[in-house]
Amino acid sequence: MILQWSIENGIGRLTLNQPPSNTMTMAFFHELKVLMDEIPAMQHLKAIIITGHGRHYSSGADIRELLANVDNLIMLENYRAFVMLERLQIPVISAIRGVCLGSAFELALFSHFRICAEDAVLGLPESTFNLMPGIGGIQRVSALAGKAKAIEIILRGNTFSAGDALDMGLVDAVVPRNYVIPFAIAFANDLPGNIYTTDRSIYIHKFLSPLHAST
Amino acid sequence: MDNSGQVKFEVRDSIGVITLNDPPANELAIPEFIPVGLFMQWTSDSLLKGLIIKGEGRNFSAGGNLDEIFKISGNTAALKSMMQDGLNLLNKIQDLEIPVIASINRVCFGAGLEIALSCHIRVASENALLAFPESNQNLMPGLGGTKRLPLLAGFSQSAKMILTGDVVNARDAKEMKIIDHIAPRDMAFDYAWSLMQKMTHDRPVKVIRSIIRALKNAMELTPDKAMIEETRLFCSLALEEGERRKTEEA
Numbered sequence: 001m002i003l004q005w006s007i008e009n010g011i012g013r014l015t016l017n018q019p020p021s022n023t024m025t026m027a028f029f030h031e032l033k034v035l036m037d038e039i040p041a042m043q044h045l046k047a048i049i050i051t052g053h054g055r056h057y058s059s060g061a062d063i064r065e066l067l068a069n070v071d072n073l074i075m076l077e078n079y080r081a082f083v084m085l086e087r088l089q090i091p092v093i094s095a096i097r098g099v100c101l102g103s104a105f106e107l108a109l110f111s112h113f114r115i116c117a118e119d120a121v122l123g124l125p126e127s128t129f130n131l132m133p134g135i136g137g138i139q140r141v142s143a144l145a146g147k148a149k150a151i152e153i154i155l156r157g158n159t160f161s162a163g164d165a166l167d168m169g170l171v172d173a174v175v176p177r178n179y180v181i182p183f184a185i186a187f188a189n190d191l192p193g194n195i196y197t198t199d200r201s202i203y204i205h206k207f208l209s210p211l212h213a214s215t
Numbered sequence: 216m217d218n219s220g221q222v223k224f225e226v227r228d229s230i231g232v233i234t235l236n237d238p239p240a241n242e243l244a245i246p247e248f249i250p251v252g253l254f255m256q257w258t259s260d261s262l263l264k265g266l267i268i269k270g271e272g273r274n275f276s277a278g279g280n281l282d283e284i285f286k287i288s289g290n291t292a293a294l295k296s297m298m299q300d301g302l303n304l305l306n307k308i309q310d311l312e313i314p315v316i317a318s319i320n321r322v323c324f325g326a327g328l329e330i331a332l333s334c335h336i337r338v339a340s341e342n343a344l345l346a347f348p349e350s351n352q353n354l355m356p357g358l359g360g361t362k363r364l365p366l367l368a369g370f371s372q373s374a375k376m377i378l379t380g381d382v383v384n385a386r387d388a389k390e391m392k393i394i395d396h397i398a399p400r401d402m403a404f405d406y407a408w409s410l411m412q413k414m415t416h417d418r419p420v421k422v423i424r425s426i427i428r429a430l431k432n433a434m435e436l437t438p439d440k441a442m443i444e445e446t447r448l449f450c451s452l453a454l455e456e457g458e459r460r461k462t463e464e465a
Contacts, residue, residue, distance in 0.1 A: 066453065067453055067457035067460065068457065070450050070453040070454050071450070072447060072450050075446045075449060075450060076446050079446070127418055127423075127426060128417075129456065130418075130419055130422050130452060130456045130459070131452050131453060131456060132422065132425050132426045132429060132448065132452060134446065134449035134450075134453075136442060136445070138429045138430055138433055139433040139438060139441060139442070142430050143433070146392070147335060147434065148335055148337070148395045151314050151335050151336060151414070151427065151430060152410070152414065154426050155414035155423065155426060156414050158413070
């Protein structure tokens with residue numbers, strides 16, 4: 001399976017599993033849709049953490065495959081899978097290490113929280129190969145970072161660091177690489193189960209403050 | 216009133232440059248500082264990839280000529296239509312489907328700041344000064360600034376800036392998210408030009424327009440409607456790119 005799914009202590013782990021770059025193929029999106037249909041019935045699941053297998057989160061869509069299969073309906077289906085993820089009642093946390101580009105960054109943007117490694121590299125490079133982000137990333141970036149930054153990063157298509165992403169409001173926390181997963185797990189355990197009763201910013205602040213105090 | 220000559224327009228490397236041209240203050244005689252028809256004609260060039268608005272000489276603009284406003288303030292209909300024409304022009308700037316950067320050196324007050332806020336991105340030199348001084352004359356910003364400023368700076372910061380009429384320096388303006396980039400002293404234009412190149416060089420016009428339109432839709436349409444449009448724009452680009460690669464391989 002390109003999408004690996006497991007549950008440990010009530011926390012689901014959704015792993016993009018096609019190392020080294022964990023490319024998001026059509027098969028990945030299909031597996032994601034199937035999983036999204038199944039999750040609401042999983043009674044004891046209290047949070048989901050999304051990661052990439054190995055060094056990277058994911059380099060995004062398989063462009064060759066994508067260009068060979070251009071279809072409005074397929075794109076909208078992919079978007080709907082992301083929306084289903086976003087509308088889950090339980091918190092969804094992207095734990096981002098290494099590269100997180102294009103569709104992969106869009107997937108992270110549909111998560112409720114983004115915990116980022118210091119060495120992470122993020123971006124929406126679609127315009128550099130004459131395309132544009134196509135799965136809702138445009139909406140999410142403008143909502144989080146404002147129109148000016150959205151225009152700039154999407155037109156430039158440049159990659160940026162975790163620190164820059166934090167400054168722009170595109171990620172919620174930046175921690176050393178080795179702490180990303182433990183941090184995400186501890187954070188997931190600390191969150192109340194229902195994301196819609198949670199004030200995102202309060203939780204991130206509350207969770208980060210003891211860390212700040214100890215450093 | 217004739218406002219031709221108050222503004223210059225030129226195109227360099229597919230980037231349009233509008234210059235407020237009444238130095239040193241680049242005061243705006245009337246709110247519609249470019250006749251809207253002329254502005255639409257300038258920007259309808261299908262090869263244009265971006266637009267930069269700057270001031271001639273040292274300053275961006277010290278703002279509108281309030282004497283003109285007080286002169287006709289007895290004539291409510293005339294005043295209203297004058298303001299409406301100005302607002303309409305600024306909305307046209309904001310709605311362009313190419314990136315629009317305000318290049319702000321030194322003074323950027325009142326109607327000058329209204330123009331800057333209607334641009335998509337604001338680059339200011341480190342010695343730039345921004346203000347809405349209207350309340351000092353018992354007026355208020357009248358060209359959409361009361362709506363555009365809070366979108367960037369939030370309600371309370373905007374209320375403070377508009378009510379006090381205080382001048383805000385570039386560093387504070389960046390902190391308040393009113394400006395996006397700080398350039399070295401008096402170097403706003405070089406910075407804006409270089410940023411524009413990074414965003415538009417090697418990008419086909421269609422890619423640029425599709426992205427800006429999708430961003431506009433994200434702000435204005437419901438998420439589902441915006442997404443259907445985004446998908447349509449994406450697929451149109453992807454089909455062309457697929458064809459282009461096929462031709463290249465053949």
